[in-house]
Amino acid sequence: MANILIGTCGWTDRALLTSGWYPPGHRDTEGRLRHYATRFPLVEVDSPYYALPTVRTTTHWAERTPDGFRFDVKAHSLLTGHPTRPSALPEDLRAHPRDDALLTELWTRYAEALDPLRRTGRLGTLLFQYPPSLTPGPTAEAFIRTARERARDWPFAVEFRNPAWWHSARTLPFLTDLDATAVSVDCLLYTSPSPRDRQKSRMPS
DSSP, X not given: OOOOOOEESOSSOHHHHHHTOSOTTOOSHHHHHHHHHHHOSEEEEOHHHXXXXXXXXXHHHHHTSOTTOEEEEEOOGGGGTOOOOGGGSOGGGTTSOSSHHHHHXXXXXXXXXXXXXXXXXXEEEEEEEEOTTOOSSHHHHHHHHHHHHHTTTSOEEEEESSGGGGGOTTHHHHHHHHTXXXXXXXXXXXXXXXXHHHHHHOOXX
């Protein structure tokens, strides 16, 4: 039987911060994560989508959580083909052409930043969340396959925000071939499929 871990999308979510969920003495940066890790075994980290973390930051994440805790870490926006402002890139890369060399360098820095989590056994998976503009087809598959090749030997999860992927017979074999976990969202966010189609759109992880 699978071991299911449950967590939230971040430990600095505004709702958590304003709800009083964090007790007195646990409302600073360190205290929030330490307290969160006493209540949940897993968290999804969204911040690397917006800007790469530093090794110092991820080392602190590892130090402030117990053995067995897991971080699922979202990939940077440029790695998944989202529109990305220059200010979201490291300063020395902001004037770089938006080409494969930039993606390779960004991946290298992303992997280096997450190495403390990987070395301490706290990395759950890398979450590559693709935008609605990424439609199924050979070009999109090649883009995702390149990302998987960069991340070979890393845990790799894919979330499609275009519901057409979940209705394509090619998607599950494609992700299986990549050894990628499928992350699904409710297609009602984007379309109004029938109950039968909604059932088909949900793929097992």
